[in-house]
């Protein structure tokens with residue numbers, strides 16, 4: 001085990017904005033903080049947004065800074081990655097952000113019915129060999145989990161470099177009667193002036209992986225939708 005990872009994990013334990021429910025108990029059915037994030041973590045009832053697969057957490061942090069009247073939780077299984085976002089949040093005194101180390105397969109154990117208003121899925125792994133989508137966190141298979149804690153009018157945002165994720169999301173929205181709100185297959189080279197201004201501004205924030213894919217010449221795609229029931 002690399003020393004740097006161990007140091008970051010140890011430091012995460014000292015951060016009061018980082019949470020790591022014991023995976024073994026969660027797998028066996030335990031829950032963690034369901035319907036308690038507002039009262040015990042943020043100290044208010046403001047709407048909660050999740051970034052699932054947040055990596056270094058810079059997008060979660062950017063959202064938290066842009067919307068101080070909302071709360072944000074970055075979720076990733078790799079705690080040494082979001083250590084960066086957590087550390088910066090603490091250094092900058094950002095109080096509407098938290099990080100949760102878990103597998104997204106179990107995220108519905110950690111948020112209760114209607115507890116979450118919005119989800120961002122940023123540069124998720126396309127899981128190319130996984131035809132059925134059971135491992136792809138952007139797929140309908142996972143929407144079934146998200147429905148358990150997303151408000152009925154809650155919004156899902158997918159920002160991706162992956163043609164597979166983009167195509168799949170559009171197909172599944174149609175197939176399962178979800179409501180497509182906004183989409184574009186090449187956001188930086190298209191006219192998106194008809195998008196809501198907030199979204200135009202947000203799409204300018206580039207994540208760590210996004211910068212890598214952009215440098216390789218990949219096009220960036222965006223889909224926003226509501227599950228509706």
Ligand SMILES: C[S@@+](CC[C@H](N)C(=O)[O-])C[C@H]1O[C@@H](n2cnc3c(N)ncnc32)[C@H](O)[C@@H]1O
Pocket residue numbers: 052053054055056075076077078081102103104105122123124125137207208209210
């Ligand atoms: C390609 S990276 C993108 C990170 C970040 N969103 C960005 O754009 O820079 C995908 C992230 O999702 C996380 N991830 C993938 N599958 C996961 C799962 N099932 N549960 C939790 N985290 C997962 C990985 O650990 C990784 O940090």
